[in-house]
Amino acid sequence: MPRYFDLDVRFWYEELRDYYVNMGFEKICCFTHQYEVSGIEIKASRPEDLKFDGKGKIVLLSSEKSDLLLAAAKRKEVDMLFSPAFLPDVPLIKVAQEHEKAFEVPLSIIIQSSGVKRAFLLSRIRFFLKLCNKYKADVVITSRANTKYQARTPKEMIAIGELLGLTHDQAAKALSAIPLSILEKKNFV
16 A cells, blocks of 8 residues: 655644544644654745755745746755746756656645636646656645645545646655655655
């Protein structure tokens, strides 16, 4: 049976680990509370934002600026990259692949959007994932849940990954093998 991981959870309560284990996850990464696997998000808007210490945490760097994401992809401290606009930047995708950095695809932003905004977002994500597949860049599907009601089971997350254009195996890998490799690099497994 595959081992599933949600590497971006944005809420905390005492029974959180049990809640996720019951849904089918082996481990989660909490961005709001010091936990067995904790994360830190660096929101970069200028080059000075790339000076940080991510020891003992999963580091997610998010930016709307392609040049900052490109610089972050080359840093060993960074584990995941996130572009809210899902920039179809081929050089960025190639550098991320070369440096074994994964792009985060948080499902909560899809769930929280609606109407034309959701349709546009889905289109951008599908195109971005198509480029990631073409250049063999890693992708991690996360819930980025702010409440337990936004949390999804691995089966649901894989199904949404398939709706975004991934094959079943690619979506499962984005919840299992790729997150596992990130956790292993940080000695969390």
